[in-house]
Amino acid sequence: MVDRSIRPGPKGFVPNDGEEIYFECWGEGETVVLCHGMGGNHMVWYQQVPVLAERYRVVTWDQRGFGRSSNRSGRFGPDASVGDLAAIFDHLGVGEAHVIGQSMGGWAALGWAVTHPGRTLSLVLADTVGGVVTDDILAALELLGESITAGPSPAELDLGSHPAVGSQLAEQDLAKSFLYTQIGGMAASPPPTAVVEILNSTDYTEGARETQIPVLLIVGSDDDLFPPHLIHQASEVFPNSQVVEIEGTGHSPYFELPEVWNEVVGDFLDSVSSVS
Numbered sequence: 001m002v003d004r005s006i007r008p009g010p011k012g013f014v015p016n017d018g019e020e021i022y023f024e025c026w027g028e029g030e031t032v033v034l035c036h037g038m039g040g041n042h043m044v045w046y047q048q049v050p051v052l053a054e055r056y057r058v059v060t061w062d063q064r065g066f067g068r069s070s071n072r073s074g075r076f077g078p079d080a081s082v083g084d085l086a087a088i089f090d091h092l093g094v095g096e097a098h099v100i101g102q103s104m105g106g107w108a109a110l111g112w113a114v115t116h117p118g119r120t121l122s123l124v125l126a127d128t129v130g131g132v133v134t135d136d137i138l139a140a141l142e143l144l145g146e147s148i149t150a151g152p153s154p155a156e157l158d159l160g161s162h163p164a165v166g167s168q169l170a171e172q173d174l175a176k177s178f179l180y181t182q183i184g185g186m187a188a189s190p191p192p193t194a195v196v197e198i199l200n201s202t203d204y205t206e207g208a209r210e211t212q213i214p215v216l217l218i219v220g221s222d223d224d225l226f227p228p229h230l231i232h233q234a235s236e237v238f239p240n241s242q243v244v245e246i247e248g249t250g251h252s253p254y255f256e257l258p259e260v261w262n263e264v265v266g267d268f269l270d271s272v273s274s275v276s
Helices: 078-092 104-115 135-150 167-172 174-184 192-200 205-210 228-235 258-272
Strands: 008-016 019-026 031-035 057-061 097-102 120-126 215-220 241-246
Touching: 008 078, 019 078, 031 078, 031 104, 057 078, 078 104, 097 104, 097 258, 104 120, 104 192, 104 205, 120 258, 135 192, 135 228, 167 174, 215 228, 215 258, 228 241, 241 258
Parallel strands: 031 057, 031 097, 097 120, 120 215, 215 241
Antiparallel strands: 008 019, 019 057
16 A cells, blocks of 8 residues: 655744744645635645655745735735745745745746745746736736736636636535635635736736746636736736646636646646756
């Protein structure tokens, strides 16, 4: 019988900038850091941690105001997240890591990569432009902000409905779609309109042009928030990037079709890992 046990690592809170930032570690090996999106927290990666932790040390964490992390100051966004990531890296003694960001988490991930290139082994941007700005991307972000302002709040949507997951998931697995909304509702996170406003004012384009690390961009074929053509456009900024579209998924392929997402990311990490 194959031993598939995965060793737990440290977990708890790291103090930084007057806040308490929650993190968890699982597995051993090169470090992979997972940065969640606006609808999630560290728990949303439950379908990735058991797979990735078989080969890597996986770190999940909550951005300020999400999950178990505090947001006393009301200061959140990519700059704060990069500082919080630095505190987690230093607390765990992590010299360098593969960094993965989903949607909003892409800004944290790319922000980390452009400010700490020597500590970033690779970058995965999942259904996100991560702070790369073009005229088309800026226009799409402005429309996203307007739709969030005009649209109903997540609490007003039908059971299992959420803009961050494709509608087909609710049709195929209503319980799983409902789980996504429950995970995201674990804390009174910052208002989506405020988050989008900060993301819209963040520009990492020049840093992205200069980075030499390998970059994988993933996008669901039916993503309405960041459609494939915007992800391909963002990929052109990076000197060393590739794009993978996952068919039949919306904004969160990692949650909607995890087997495929895990295989795509796993193959990429194995290809750039120093211990492969």
